[in-house]
Amino acid sequence: MPKLTFVQSDGTRMEISAEAGRSVMEAAIANSIPGIVAECGGSMACATCHVFLDDATAELAGPLAADEDDMLDFSAVPRRATSRLSCQVQVADTFKGAVITIPETQV
Amino acid sequence: MAIGVRSYDEVSLAQLRADPYPTYRTLRAEAPVAWLAPAGIHLATRFDDIMRIEKDHETFPALDLRSLQIKAMGHSLMRRDGADHGRQRRALDPTFAPGVAKRHWQPLFEDIANDIIEGLYEQGRADLFSDFAAPLASRCLMHILGLTQIDWRDLCRWSQALMDATGNYGDDPAIWARGKEAYDSIDRAIEARVPELQEAPDQSAISSMLHAEDPLDMADLRANAKVIVGGGLNEPRDATCTAVLGMLTNPDQLARVREDETLWRIVFEEAVRWIAPIGLYPRRVARRVEIGGAVLEGGDAIGLSVASACHDEDHFDDGERFDIFRKRSPHLAFGAGPHFCLGTWIARMQVGQIGVPALFHRLPNLRLDPDHEPAIEGWVFRGPTSLRVVWDA
Numbered sequence: 001m002p003k004l005t006f007v008q009s010d011g012t013r014m015e016i017s018a019e020a021g022r023s024v025m026e027a028a029i030a031n032s033i034p035g036i037v038a039e040c041g042g043s044m045a046c047a048t049c050h051v052f053l054d055d056a057t058a059e060l061a062g063p064l065a066a067d068e069d070d071m072l073d074f075s076a077v078p079r080r081a082t083s084r085l086s087c088q089v090q091v092a093d094t095f096k097g098a099v100i101t102i103p104e105t106q107v
Numbered sequence: 108m109a110i111g112v113r114s115y116d117e118v119s120l121a122q123l124r125a126d127p128y129p130t131y132r133t134l135r136a137e138a139p140v141a142w143l144a145p146a147g148i149h150l151a152t153r154f155d156d157i158m159r160i161e162k163d164h165e166t167f168p169a170l171d172l173r174s175l176q177i178k179a180m181g182h183s184l185m186r187r188d189g190a191d192h193g194r195q196r197r198a199l200d201p202t203f204a205p206g207v208a209k210r211h212w213q214p215l216f217e218d219i220a221n222d223i224i225e226g227l228y229e230q231g232r233a234d235l236f237s238d239f240a241a242p243l244a245s246r247c248l249m250h251i252l253g254l255t256q257i258d259w260r261d262l263c264r265w266s267q268a269l270m271d272a273t274g275n276y277g278d279d280p281a282i283w284a285r286g287k288e289a290y291d292s293i294d295r296a297i298e299a300r301v302p303e304l305q306e307a308p309d310q311s312a313i314s315s316m317l318h319a320e321d322p323l324d325m326a327d328l329r330a331n332a333k334v335i336v337g338g339g340l341n342e343p344r345d346a347t348c349t350a351v352l353g354m355l356t357n358p359d360q361l362a363r364v365r366e367d368e369t370l371w372r373i374v375f376e377e378a379v380r381w382i383a384p385i386g387l388y389p390r391r392v393a394r395r396v397e398i399g400g401a402v403l404e405g406g407d408a409i410g411l412s413v414a415s416a417c418h419d420e421d422h423f424d425d426g427e428r429f430d431i432f433r434k435r436s437p438h439l440a441f442g443a444g445p446h447f448c449l450g451t452w453i454a455r456m457q458v459g460q461i462g463v464p465a466l467f468h469r470l471p472n473l474r475l476d477p478d479h480e481p482a483i484e485g486w487v488f489r490g491p492t493s494l495r496v497v498w499d500a
């Protein structure tokens with residue numbers, strides 16, 4: 001299973017194994033990773049599952065859809081080039097050593 | 108009533124309406140899932156239990172055919188689950204997405220807010236509930252729906268009638284009759300607009316439902332429009348008054364907001380956390396399950412008290428206090444899970460970015476009217492019912 005490393009804004013790191021095909025948000029919640037709130041449970045309505053991907057993973061995750069792009073403008077911490085809503089990113093077998101940084105706040 | 112659930116009857120409905128928060132505090136500590144005897148419902152009061160319920164729609168579906176909401180408004184997206192719910196929600200996204208709120212609705216709603224304030228300014232005093240918050244919410248909602256031809260006062264009346272029918276547990280025939288009248292009036296208003304919106308689509312909810320990639324049929328469209336009438340008026344109205352009340356009773360916080368206008372966003376979130384406009388909403392229990400130390404049986408219904416969750420001491424210190432500088436933490440005033448409020452982004456903009464700041468910008472020395480205490484009421488829905496203010500016109 002692909003390994004994902006979550007990095008909190010204070011630098012704390014946690015590594016998990018995640019099943020391919022699940023969303024990064026679901027994998028994080030299932031492993032009790034703090035900081036991914038996901039109020040709407042993945043229906044892309046809340047923008048509280050915001051993460052920053054490392055460049056390689058951002059590339060592998062592919063382009064974001066127009067509505068995700070739009071919603072990222074409303075995340076609590078301003079978006080950056082590799083920002084994604086983690087409920088919209090599917091874990092793939094190609095994600096080797098993905099590093100996913102969690103913003104300081106989601107609200 | 109399920110076996111293994113503690114029954115709680117040390118409060119009356121009148122006490123809950125006056126102030127439910129002391130009861131919630133007791134329930135969170137002693138019986139976080141309880142049978143609330145005077146109301147005849149199970150109630151979940153802790154944040155974490157409600158989150159768990161909202162993440163498990165197989166066990167706790169929104170569909171309950173006994174629902175009075177279905178009787179009052181028809182079978183809308185609010186009482187659907189899974190793919191059936193998802194498709195209706197997607198049809199409405201072009202009206203409610205955050206970018207649409209900002210680009211499309213914001214300029215229009217700013218004009219409405221300014222127009223209402225213009226009309227009040229010379230008076231030097233007002234009841235912000237009836238003179239500002241209600242007309243603002245109603246006039247905005249006419250545009251959101253696409254029913255631009257109606258009178259905003261009628262929309263207020265219809266909304267209240269539908270909400271009263273949804274809460275008509277006492278089966279009062281007069282309430283059903285008013286609900287039916289509102290139901291029929293809304294259907295006639297929709298019918299009058301559909302041909303125009305068929306021809307010339309716009310950003311409104313009715314237009315979005317007509318022109319969706321997977322279009323909704325008329326029964327779905329009508330039911331969803333009614334749930335938007337019922338859910339899109341009182342909540343932004345009450346949140347407006349609550350936010351103003353929070354500011355006027357905490358002048359130190361208001362002073363900081365005047366220095367840093369980006370804080371209006373937090374003022375809004377803290378207001379709906381402090382007094383959640385929708386205090387509770389129901390879910391059905393599909394199978395026997397243990398939660399909050401109680402056992403519920405398949406077929407039970409349970410109320411999720413998001414108002415209580417928003418004061419849960421495990422998530423908020425001193426939850427009764429209005430404090431925009433409290434530690435930032437997610438609240439549950441917009442619900443959670445697939446039914447997370449569809450109007451969230453519009454409400455944040457309409458109330459938090461436009462309505463409330465406009466009052467403080469435009470009405471010099473705005474303050475509470477010393478001769479009239481604000482009144483706050485309700486537990487299923489809660490908010491100020493009168494908010495008299497004065498300013499230096």
Ligand code: HEM
Nearest residue numbers: 184185338339342343346385388441442446448449450454
């Ligand atoms: C401060 C203002 C508001 C608050 C606190 C609020 C609160 C809520 C809550 C708690 C729910 C979940 C109910 C449930 O799951 O049974 C909800 C759902 C909903 N709200 Fe809001 N609301 C607000 C404003 C609005 C506005 C302005 C609109 C429309 C113009 C709206 C439309 C809806 C709809 C259609 C749903 C159902 C969504 C679904 O079932 O998928 N709300 N709201």
Ligand code: FES
Nearest residue numbers: 042044047049087
């Ligand atoms: S979980 Fe709500 S947008 Fe991703």
